[in-house]
Amino acid sequence: METIIIGKPAVNVYLPLQEFPNEGDVFHINTKYESVGNVGATSSCLLAKYGLKNHFTGVVGSDAYAEKIRNTFKEYGIDTKYMETNYEKGTVVNYMVLNTKNGITTKILYNDPENQLVKYKYDFIPNFAIIDGTDFAGAYALLNNTANCQTLFYARFGDRDTINLSKRCTYVVCTQVFAEMMSKETIDDSQASCINLYQRLVDISGKSNYIIILKNHKILYCVDGKVKLVPEMKMNIVDYSSFDSIFVGALAFALIRNVNLDDAIKFADTAASISIGKVGEVDSIPELMEVLENSGLKEKFGIVESTQKQAIPETIEPIHSSEVENNIVTNHNQQGQNSSAVNDVNQNVAFGEMPKQPVQEEKQQPSPEVHETNIFDEYNV
Secondary structure, X not given: OOEEEEOOOEEEEXXXXXXXXXXXXXXXXXXXXXXXXXXXXXXXXXHHHOOOOOEEEOEEOOOHHHHHXXXXXXXXXXXXXOOEEOOOOOOEEEEEEEEOOOOOEEEEEEOOOOOOOOOOOOOOOOXXXXXXXXXXXXXXXXXXXXXXXXXXXXXXXXXXHHHHHHOOOOEEEEEHHHHHHHHOOOOOXXXXXXXXXXXXXXXXXXXXXXXXXXXXXXXXXXXXOEXXXXXXXXXXXXXXXXXXXHHHHHHHHHHHOOOOHHXXXXXXXXXXXXXXXXXXXXXXXXXXXXXXXXXXXXXXXXXXXXXXXXXXXXXXXXXXXXXXXXXXXXXXXHHXXXXXXXXXXXXXXXXXXXXXXXXXXXXXXXXXXXXXXXXXXXXXX
């Protein structure tokens, strides 16, 4: 099993404040915090921490921030043979103004978008790749030259390049901003808006592989033709900035372990929700057993109490079956035929509420909150 991560690693510089500053304000702080981050770098460290060796490729500068990133990767045992150094441009730095009252960060990004990979040859054949959307040159080089490699793409913004790249990937984890820009639909907590937006993504891309992290940290996705919504887990909130990065890395880990998509998303959501109880991205990666215990998925991952490290499968079986693809609505006439089903959703699975699940006899540590999924189960896309 060969896994590669393509992205730009960064150092996040956190500036904690008790309130967001107004223009012209002066604040004095007696502490700041630095943590390696960005989706690709954090995902790489998470996979390594959970026992999955991987290769990271991306560009850094020749400054102290680059040294911090390389040292962090070395501590996690990540292969950095394919990383590149640009001696003219600096390493990506994210300045994070952290509101300590609500855990929300305001980001100021120092990044040259033209600082891209220039070497694309590897001495191995990747089976799985995480693409964090910050290095398009490296991403297209992988997609154009590698067959049978499953890809997990993180889409933050809805620009044309990001939308086009998303259409070529196996799985797409995206923000609400991306989903709304691509679909030209707005979304709220209503059933109709969730279905309409997802249907538009299917119409545009021909795929039902989008996993949307909403602004309220609910997760909207589709499996077996059914649109589903995972509610936000109620956890201790210190810093929201790690959520997306941890989610992507944990989702990749679960998919590589051949866990079904429902459980993979549950695992990723649990890991991301635990991580926001600490400041930082890489520094907030939770322990594997903590995630498994809180999600109730130890058995699904084949992990027992005595050990965390298990053998990684040598091959990956595609999660999306032909049944899913056959259920895709490819034109508006079919959409109209299915629209009446929206009104026929099982009333026992009300939108905004979670269905009750039978109590399991096996003793497992429960999640901090019942973590179930709303299913719009009479509507197929």
